[in-house]
Amino acid sequence: MERNVTVEYAKKLDELDTLKKFRNEFYLQPDIIYMDGNSLGLLSKRAEQSILSILDSWKKYGIDGWTQGEHPWFYFSDTLSEMCAPLVGAKKEEVIITGSTTSNLHQLIASFYHPDGVRTKILADELNFPSDLYAISSQLSLHGYNPEEHMVLVKSRDGDSLNEADIIEAMAEDVALIVLPSVFYRSGQILKIKELTKAARERNILIGFDLCHSIGSVPHELSDWDVDFAFWCNYKHLNGGPGAIGGLYVNRKHFGQKPGLAGWFGSDKEKQFDLAIQMTPAPDASAYQIGTPSILSAAPLYGSLEMFAEAGINAIREKSLKLTDYMTLLVEEELGDYPFTIASPKEHDRRGGHIYLVHEEAARICKALKEYQVIPDFRSPNGIRLAPVALYNSFEDVWKTVHVLKTIMKEEAYKKYENKRDVVA
Structure with missing residues (x-):
């Protein structure tokens, strides 16, 4: 420049x-000059209109808003997922807008962490946002493992960044799962997702990424890179509003695997209201939903994602x-x-x-x-x-x-x- x-x-x-x-x-x-969009994005007029539209459907239809109106609530998460998929480089069926960053991470660890023999450890890093580390620690504890021994943290050489070679070196035979950020929340360093995923694949280790600080500002190609899973919030660069509903990605090769944490909104939509005792999971990433989506929390994202599609x-x-x-x-x-x-x-x-x-x-x-x-x-x-x-x-x-x-x-x-x-x- x-x-x-x-x-x-x-x-x-x-x-x-x-x-x-x-x-x-x-x-x-x-x-006022706003320079904090990586913590909370600003409200857009379209996001505001999306909220008003959902409120209007509640006003007009009551319970029938689930199936009627401009954006029927029963399918609203799927609508948002299709709009969001290009931002992470995924097929629409590999993405579901649901939960929050940490609840989605809990779901994904519960689904993909399968300790077996010597493979009992989860590899992370010391620069990651603490909420991810809290979730990893609690999941290890639930499996009966001591987090101090079974959560392996890659160390930073300078306190601000990580070297991919150090991460790959830590992909030892006792690692069952890897959870890393795509972008570090402090320094803004981007990790080489493609390179790390290839290394994990060569070692037969599942790998996932926290996209909170990259989605909406950095392009991704999760499907082409063969990433196993990812999760993110939608209130930073995506301007979805405070406490906005989150999102997750699951590689289609894992479709058919039962989610670790089951809930009725993860059901196949054709069977959900059968209210059967035994759950029939959705055939795609929708299976990783748990409870009823927060429609009012999801509403602003529609208007915001419209702008991302245009830009x-x-x-x-x-x-x-x-x-x-x-x-x-x-x-x-x-x-x-x-x-x-x-x-x-x-x-x-x-x-x-x-x-x-x-x-x-x-x-x-x-x-x-x-x-x-x-x-x-x-x-x-x-x-x-x-x-x-x-x-x-x-x-x-x-x-x-x-x-x-x-x-x-x-x-x-x-x-x-x-x-x-x-x-x-």
């Missing part, structure tokens, strides 16, 4: 932006990389007098949708940024995540964010705050 750091250049980039029309689809607050994930990725490239350039040019470290990878094939800045005063710098109406994300112990989102952030947003940060550092405006996180960070 041209090393032009003027606001005029940022505006020129915005004029050339092929996705700029989508910015008007979102509720952007006046004078295209490849175009979104292209702009995302340009935005984070520009932010990296500005940080290097404008913040060189201050001890920030860019802990995100610079290589395009290694960097997700956000930039991770490390600074010993990170907690109170984030508080100062909010005072200056820039919304960042603090990650303990000393990280600032900034996520310029392709659908609603501009290059001028990026320019302003870095210059606000420069003002805060120059004036030492952060020093009036305590350098510790709030209850929610």
Whole structure:
């Protein structure tokens, strides 16, 4: 990228932006620059309309909303799954919109963790989001294994990233299952899913990925890569709303295997209301549903996924990389007098949708940024995540964010705050 750091250049980039029309689809607050879309995406007008549409069907049809109206609720998860499948590179029948990140992980471990002989361990990593590790630990305990011995964590060499060679080396003969993130929630490093899956396959180990920090910002080809399973939330880059329903993927080669955790919404739809004592699971990924889907929680996702279909994930990725490239350039040019470290990878094939800045005063710098109406994300112990989102952030947003940060550092405006996180960070 041209090393032009003027606001005029940022505006020129915005004029050339092929996705700029989508910015008007979102509720952007006046004078506030939102850089926390990797924690919670903003509300779009289409997502709002989707909620209103579902509410209207409840109002009009009552119980008959399950089979009537624009989006009958009984099939709503399947509708969303078909819309979401291209974002993970899967067949529509391999995806189901259901549950939450952690409940889906519990379901997938319960379904695919089959300790046998010496193969009793689950391989993960020390940089993964703790909720995944909590789920792995509890599943090991339920099987009668000590998590401290049977959850193997690949160590980071630098505290921010992992080397695929280290992960592959840890794929030992006693590993029964592997659970890894696609993108690390702190540094934004992308793992080489295809390479890791191939290595796991060669060692006869099942492997799955947490896509929470990649879906909606990074393209995937899960089916072609032969990944066994994946799971994700829909409230970050996919803008599905706080606590939005989650999603999971199961490779079609596993169809027909009974889910580890059974519930009636995992039934074959033609037989579900037979209410038989013995369950007949759905023939595809729908079998991994458990309870009745939260329709109101799922509603915003319809409008959001419409926009992703129109924009295209490849175009979104292209702009995302340009935005984070520009932010990296500005940080290097404008913040060189201050001890920030860019802990995100610079290589395009290694960097997700956000930039991770490390600074010993990170907690109170984030508080100062909010005072200056820039919304960042603090990650303990000393990280600032900034996520310029392709659908609603501009290059001028990026320019302003870095210059606000420069003002805060120059004036030492952060020093009036305590350098510790709030209850929610």
